[in-house]
Amino acid sequence: MKKTFFLNLLAVVCLAISCTKESFNAPTITGVSTDTIVLNIGDKFVLAPSITNLKGNDYKWLVNGKQMAEGQVNYTFDATQPGNFEVVFKINNKGGEDQQSFKILVEKPIVLSIDNQLAVSMCQVLDIVPGVTGPDRSDYDYAWSIGDSVIGRQRNLSFISPVAGTFELKFRATAGKQTVIATRNVTVKAAQYIQNAYMVLEYAPSPAKNFNWAIIGTAEYWKFGDEYKLPYNDFLAKATDIRKNDAGPALVIGSWGGYATFKFDHTVANASGPDMEISAIYSKLDVPAVYVAYDVNKNGKPDDNEWYEIKNDDLGLEDISDYQMTFTYSKTETDSKRIYSYFNWSDNQATPAQGEVVTNKTFTSSMTSDGTFSSRGFFPGLSVTDLTSKQTGLLDGWKNTITRKGKRITCNLTGAPPFLQKLNIDIDLAVDKKGEHVALPGIDFVKVQKVIYPFEQDFINNGGKIVDFNMEEGRMLQVAGILDKRLKN
Template sequence: MKRTFFLNLFAAAVLLSSCKKEEYRAPSITGIAADTIVLNIGDRIVLAPNVKNLKGNSYAWLVNGQATASGQLSYTFEATASGNFEVTFKVDNKGGTDKQSFNIYVEKPIELTIADQLEVSMGKVLEISPTVNGPAGNDFTYQWSIGDSVIGRQRILNFISPAAGTYELKFRAVAGKQTATATRKIVVKPEQYVQNAYMVLEYAPAPAKNHNWAIIGNAEFWKFGHEFQLPYNDFLAKATAMRRDNVAPSLVIGSWGGYAVFRFDHTVANAAGKPDLELTATCSRLDLPAVYVAYDRNKNGKPDEEEWYEIKNEDYGLEDMPDYAITFTYNKTETDAKRIYTYYNWKDNQETPAQGEMLTNKTFTSAMTDAGTFSSRGFFPGLSMTDIPNKKVAILDGWQNTFTRKGKRITKNLTGAPPFSQKLNIDIDLAVNSRGERVQLPGIDFVKVRKVVYPVQQDFINAGGQVVDYNMDETRMLHVGAILDKHLIK
């Protein structure tokens, strides 16, 4: 009987103990996302996970394994240092244990370092390359400004000013929610420059009827000493000297494909929102030249081929032949008692080539200048009468007796659009690359002017209203005069 009593008592105790243990169910943590929480230094975040089965629980918070708080369901994490942090929440009771972790990344603060002493001459480019440290990744954005004017949106600033003075530069970097700024004063020293792009680096005319390759100045004044029949390099030097002292002298570029390359003695600043250059050219309103600009980025003093960009104008993209070319070849010179006859041939690059011969026929008496020289008007480029008494001609040193002019061709009917001397405003902000994409240039050092319009015209008098090729007609030749930096006030 006693044995039965004790067995019943033991069973009751076991049953009672089992009932009490079931009251402490193991805790369960929810509400913690797997994504990493990104903070900046100075940020605070309240971490408050959900807990199921609260009876008898004890709570602990650990940051990177180190206990930081206990007895609370939430924890405020303060970002005081950058790096990766694992914030673990641990729950214990008699029924079991659970723990989950928040992953937090505190980004590095943005730190900017700029040289203390900034100085540059006006009309020169100074590359300012600040050091930027901060959050990993490539989501930085930048802004350079002077007062209310934004002058750059890249980390590296190519600073240029057309005016002397002291300016305060402000540099701002933004990454995520962070923003940092730094300011520096920059001193721009005064200099004396020539406003005109007076240096002639290359002269590549394309001949035409009565074209005058030796003219530096007004083409109609050939008799009055505007001709300079010189070897090629001497001609460039003479044109350079004349254009330095006077903005009026022009060069006759000639027919389609002719061009010339000019250089400033400083870098012309690219000022936002306004034109930077003024180009004087003789052409019609429908026959505008193509203008190309180059910034001497590698400072080698010459325009490298990859540095050229076209200024987008109203004719941009209208070319019907993007890769047109004409080859000109000097043929011969013949004379008789009164006249001289010079011949050259031309031929284009089409599958069925257009070609022809140009003849210049002039008397000796009417071709003499006031200085007693035989005019080069109508001669092949570089051809000069080197011996007037014996009527001998020669191609002067540096010029070529055959050459090719190539580029894009825009065929236009120019009926009713006579050429005249006009001033064209050029905005460097309109420069585009070979794909038509805008490029950002701090300024430019070189200018190339090329004739790209191939003129045709309705001839109602002589051809019954037919379209006539006027490319090598003397009335359709391009003349290029002054190329002025509009930011230099003279």
């Protein structure tokens, strides 16, 4: 009997010891991610780890080493200031202990600052550079708007308006879950400008048969005072003066490669739809290339890195991307009735194409209304300096050898006669040399160049054979007014 009693007592003791050890097994914390929790000021985040073995546990919560709570399984982190935080959860009982860390980043709030006094004259660019401070992120998104219209999506804004008034400008910055908006009024002051790009900065024509370099007006009216045989800089000044008061007079750009560069007295604003209108003589298959430039550094001239092409249907169709033609004045000969002007040309291909152009003019049929001998058919800058002795000379600033460069688009223009028409230009179609879109607030300069190299089927003289028509008078490009369509005055 005693033996049985002791055995039962031993079993009870062993069972008690076994139960005591089981109830104090070491606790384990699970469900804690290693990813950083990103919060903003004002956020509250509940940290709720999973725990095994709950009996007899003590709990502590520490933030950056400082105890913030005890005796609770969950902890609510209150994001009151920016910074990096380590929240440590500690647990222990008689069987052992465990701890896990939560990494929390409270991002800096976005703060925007913009000048209070924003003012600019109409058709001038105001560069607005806001102050932006906030979290160190790479996903910032910006938007500038007036009313419902978004006018910019970069941090800085080049603001321009073709009309006067006061406009409420909103700037929105977004990063992560934060979005902040700042509002400012911008005052646009009234100003007077000339609608036409009247200033001629550069005149670089390419000659052809019966080419008339001295024309500022209608090429067919050379007899009636549209010729201005002047030194180069004087010619630019004269063309500028005439175009300032009248957008009608044209410049003869000539054959392939010829171009002219024009300047507005203001910046043409880039808005929705066509921004400019160019009047020129060309055919439906012979559209000139138009290049535009915004005066970024405000130095008053178009720098090489500021030029962009206006995309049209011909973009990318060039058969030669870097073509050159060099024209060289050769000589002038006269007899009792006629004057003969010669110039040569060649290109830059491996086997150069080349040729000679001869203009044969009678003295009696080449007199203008004021009794001077016309420069029609002469090399650019060449003029009869003394009619009695029939002497010719190259006026100051003009050169006897000129090279024209650019892309060449070879095209059969049979059945597509040139005529005076209007070419609408949308600044939003500006592209760089790679053909990629370029965002411009507006433009100050325009360059118009002949890039189509024309061929035609000559049914009259060659039985329909394809013939080089680049030097033919009827294929010369002429450029007249270049108007700002945004300018209402």
